[in-house]
Amino acid sequence: MLTLYGCYRSRASRPLWLLTEIGMEFAHRPVIQAYRLADPDAADAPDNTRSPSFLAVNPLGQIPALTDGDLVLTESLAICLHIARAYGGVVGPTNLAEQALMEQWALFALAMIEGPAIEILYADAASDAGKATILAEAGKLMRPFARLEAHLTGRDWLLDRFSVADIMVAECVRYAQGHAPLMQAHPTLSAWLERCHARPAFQAMWAGRMAEPA
Template sequence: MADELIFYTNPQSRGRIVRWMLEEVGAPYETVVLEYGDEMKSAEYLAVNPMGKVPAIRHGDEVVTECAAICAYLADAFPQAGLAPEPAQRAAYYRWLFFAAGPFESAITNQSLEISVAPEQERMVGYGNLAAVLDTLADAVSQRPYIAGDRFSAADVYVGLQIGFGLEFGTLEKRAEFVDYWGRIKDRPAKKRADELDNALVAGGGEG
């Protein structure tokens, strides 16, 4: 697909997940950096994402928001990058993409906000309880080299960087399973390029 690809982000946001995915894809893209506050809530950007949040992408006439959706979309839009399993083999791929987008992120967010869920309330929340979420994810990342099988995929970008963020910022238990999994994927060349680009923006030097 030759449509123009535009990436809306802030280097101190979940946009780092999408930046990594874009670098894995290898297609040319334009970066639009938005500052928190008025710029993200401007009428121009709200026309892209009515939530007034980053990241988002525009690919031709299509707009995609939400990190998991963007990762899945880019894997499909650029199949030559090999970042999605064959359609008949996507059960684990979809399962863990959306496990991370739902139960995992919700559980970690509530923990960070010091929101406790009483045992009798667990059936009301999508993740049940934090211990079950962490046990489930730890088992998943220890069973195979990558989250969806024997090959790196877009699910590893999304799940992996959430684990990486958690380990870095202390919001995730430093279980051996998480540390080992993160160690298998954190030094990919695309991840290093993505970090260099975003770190340059944080430092005020542009993308170079």
């Protein structure tokens, strides 16, 4: 059985959404980030990214991580691609061309969207410095968002059906959705993100996330 390490309030949200989408049984160890604990090394501390048992899985001390038999993966998008290829059915690739496209969208999301989007998510919109950061990072997203806007025109999903590509890209775009002018400038992309978030599997994942302490 697959074992996924990581809490919902982390990049583990990506494989958690995917696993819920395909209805696959798996073991979940909700390892949390050590920085969220007053004393992550305490004897009674919950399973966290500094716990020896988790460091034996991922010496970098980062979540998520996945074990599938002898295979150990420690990057969220690699985890999603593996699950989709091995167990995802139509959510995964059905041929080599689709596999290449899903890998391309994963790399696109990571290289072009995630960094600036996270900066927007954590910027203090009430401060002048935070406002400046948001404007600067939103500017970096104009080209990749325009690419998505054009690609999604006339289609519901990134491929010819909902797939792991939508999960991986949507989870990166989500970080920037709080900046309304950016999303309003890309209505087709915004509508696609709403479709992604309306899926029962996303809603189930999000309920798990909201149930965790912030």
